[in-house]
Amino acid sequence: MKHKTNMAVATFALSACFVTQGCRPTQYVDSKGTDLVVSMNKVNIQDFEKASEALVASMVESGVLLQASRQPAALSISRVTNDTSDQFDTDQLMKKIRISLLQTGKVQVTQAVGLGGKVEDPMAKETYEAKRFLAGQSQTPVDLPDFTISAKILENSTSAGSTKQVSYIFQMSLANTATGRLVWEGEKTITKQGEKNAIGF
Amino acid sequence: MNMKRNISLTHIRRSPMMIVIALGLLSVLGGCNLTNTVRPNRATDGAISGVSQSAPNWWLESKASVVDARESVVNGDTKKVQASIFSSQAQQQRFSYKFEWFDKNGMKVAGMDAWESVMILPQQTIIIGAIAPSPAVSDWILQISDTNYPWYSSAP
Numbered sequence: 528m529k530h531k532t533n534m535a536v537a538t539f540a541l542s543a544c545f546v547t548q549g550c551r552p553t554q555y556v557d558s559k560g561t562d563l564v565v566s567m568n569k570v571n572i573q574d575f576e577k578a579s580e581a582l583v584a585s586m587v588e589s590g591v592l593l594q595a596s597r598q599p600a601a602l603s604i605s606r607v608t609n610d611t612s613d614q615f616d617t618d619q620l621m622k623k624i625r626i627s628l629l630q631t632g633k634v635q636v637t638q639a640v641g642l643g644g645k646v647e648d649p650m651a652k653e654t655y656e657a658k659r660f661l662a663g664q665s666q667t668p669v670d671l672p673d674f675t676i677s678a679k680i681l682e683n684s685t686s687a688g689s690t691k692q693v694s695y696i697f698q699m700s701l702a703n704t705a706t707g708r709l710v711w712e713g714e715k716t717i718t719k720q721g722e723k724n725a726i727g728f
Numbered sequence: 729m730n731m732k733r734n735i736s737l738t739h740i741r742r743s744p745m746m747i748v749i750a751l752g753l754l755s756v757l758g759g760c761n762l763t764n765t766v767r768p769n770r771a772t773d774g775a776i777s778g779v780s781q782s783a784p785n786w787w788l789e790s791k792a793s794v795v796d797a798r799e800s801v802v803n804g805d806t807k808k809v810q811a812s813i814f815s816s817q818a819q820q821q822r823f824s825y826k827f828e829w830f831d832k833n834g835m836k837v838a839g840m841d842a843w844e845s846v847m848i849l850p851q852q853t854i855i856i857g858a859i860a861p862s863p864a865v866s867d868w869i870l871q872i873s874d875t876n877y878p879w880y881s882s883a884p
Contacts, residue, residue, distance in 0.1 A: 561824050561843050561873055576842040584840065584859040588802045630839050630862050633803065728824060728845050 578697040579623035581715040592633040595673040603672035611682035766870040791821040810857035
């Protein structure tokens with residue numbers, strides 16, 4: 528009788544162990560779900576997601592994209608600086624921003640010009656220039672952007688006892704190239720607090 | 729003396745059963761990650777006339793109950809949504825939410841659907857909101873979730 532009870536206890540303990548996090552096997556999770564790893568010392572994918580959505584929402588809500596003389600307006604990406612201790616490709620943020628902005632239908636990203644003469648798609652630029660040459664338009668102005676975006680990501684860390692806190696500050700500016708003025712600025716701060724990495728939020 | 733011994737033995741025999749029940753309960757609660765869903769009720773002209781809540785997670789509803797919702801249009805053609813959330817709890821609570829978007833045919837429109845985590849104070853009403861990802865959006869639902877159980881939070 529006692530042996531049977533012990534077996535039942537062991538079985539339930541193992542079941543509970545698998546249901547909760549302790550003995551979790553490797554598995555695919557939803558990249559947009561709530562059971563992602565939350566790190567104390569790096570920017571997680573959900574942080575990029577939240578920051579990009581908040582910044583795009585603020586930009587769209589401001590209505591500045593309608594200021595361009597043509598619709599959809601031409602957009603180009605200017606300098607993006609990662610000033611955090613976490614080394615990551617800033618495209619993790621900027622690509623999401625661009626995808627969301629394109630989805631609004633208010634802007635299109637030009638490949639005619641780029642920061643330092645470099646564009647993301649050189650083939651698109653070369654083909655564009657070749658078509659302009661063949662059409663006898665080489666002397667006419669290229670498709671200059673109506674807006675440029677610049678961004679900076681900052682970090683602020685502090686602690687109290689064994690509890691650590693890190694804030695990642697996503698700053699973004701939109702310049703109207705017709706006036707050279709910044710017509711919109713947005714900031715999203717994501718703060719994480721704890722003693723160690725965790726799963727779920 | 730014998731009586732005391734019998735009581736003590738009974739207590740020992742019951743302990744494993746208590747552990748079994750406790751572990752079983754823990755398993756059930758650990759897997760109990762139910763999401764509450766809020767949909768707008770619409771009048772014939774499409775305006776919001778209230779909300780319908782599907783709240784299988786009663787605990788979550790007690791700390792994140794949608795009181796009302798409203799819509800406006802930004803940028804000429806893009807839907808903006810706000811909802812008021814009330815907590816009837818006596819302590820500060822946390823929950824996550826996201827909006828999902830649909831076009832006029834009921835097809836899901838991707839984007840602007842990341843989970844957002846917020847804190848709510850006792851008896852507080854907070855406003856949450858979002859902008860639709862595209863002018864094609866004509867309807868939405870709000871999903872509210874609570875995954876951060878004490879026994880479900882530590883990474884190995």
